[in-house]
Amino acid sequence: MWTTGAKDPVSVLFIEDDEVIGRHVEAGLRSHGYAVTRVRTGGSGLAEADRGPIDVVLLDLGLPDMDGIDVARQLRNGHPDVLILILTARSDEIDVIVGLDAGADDYLAKPFSMTVLLARLRAHLRRRPPAPAGPDGLVRIGDLTVDIAARRCRLGDREVELRPKEFELLTVLVRHPEEAVSREVLMAEVWDENWFGPTKTLDVTMSSLRRRLRAAASDAPAPVALPALTTLRGHGYRLDPPEPLGGP
Structure with a gap:
């Protein structure tokens, strides 16, 4: 279970139009204590991020309304502190490079296991101090x-x-x-x-x-x-x- 503050669970915006993957990943994240909002298009994802607050974005690159690279770029411009993990079935290395250059923090190639996804999230969240520490670091x-x-x-x-x-x-x-x-x-x-x-x-x-x-x-x-x-x-x-x- 991960939090970013005294008691708030990590909020995950999951932008994925595939129903099978969407249901599976959303259920897995919720079972580990993440607060998940799932949307199916890039436009609705950007709107949801603006409503915030959002800690993590899981972003499919193959969206029905716009390219996931453009979504990543807009998310990074508007929300510089959000953690962005792109999910891609694209096999070309250049797509991953472009995604990272657009502002994503990491990527997972489809198909992936929930164990790997959860491990990646934990690794990134460890680097972002979640403890409700005072000014003295305690x-x-x-x-x-x-x-x-x-x-x-x-x-x-x-x-x-x-x-x-x-x-x-x-x-x-x-x-x-x-x-x-x-x-x-x-x-x-x-x-x-x-x-x-x-x-x-x-x-x-x-x-x-x-x-x-x-x-x-x-x-x-x-x-x-x-x-x-x-x-x-x-x-x-x-x-x-x-x-x-x-x-x-």
């Missing part, structure tokens, strides 16, 4: 502070010692507070996209992370606001904001 939720660059975690004024995988798991969740993050995304981000071991590893690591954070909260000299690591049965986990101190 992520704060309640009394929990995570310094991702320095790999340090604090609860209140005390440092919490975490194992590497515990810290990486926490990092993914604090980047996307109040969002459902699937087991598949967590396994891919914390372990490896090609991990073939049991996903029970995720549950064991989550249990250990919870214990360490709760122990740190119990040892704190004063009450602290600790975010909740919520289990979503059949899906994954979510980091929820702490209950107000002194609340019911």
Whole structure:
């Protein structure tokens, strides 16, 4: 699950007129937590982008009303920060080059797998800092502070010692507070996209992370606001904001 801010999912504008590909990709993106708007023409895609905000555009080059290259160029001119991935069945290398020169960030040749598409999106989104970090570069939720660059975690004024995988798991969740993050995304981000071991590893690591954070909260000299690591049965986990101190 990816976000660009404190709680907003990544918004994807999917411009594709092929019904089979359209349904398949849209369903796959939604199942991984992306907010998808699908349109079937270049003109409607440009209009939708202007309504915004849009984080990612998946753009088919073979559109019925206008060339996808022209759509990419107009999108880049009007929305310089949007991530544009072109999808093409064209075999000529020159088409890909022209598409990238028009402003696209990357391309996928059809046919492609959802696994590859999702991996490409994650790779690009990693380079765009999605964490709700303050001016000092720290992520704060309640009394929990995570310094991702320095790999340090604090609860209140005390440092919490975490194992590497515990810290990486926490990092993914604090980047996307109040969002459902699937087991598949967590396994891919914390372990490896090609991990073939049991996903029970995720549950064991989550249990250990919870214990360490709760122990740190119990040892704190004063009450602290600790975010909740919520289990979503059949899906994954979510980091929820702490209950107000002194609340019911």
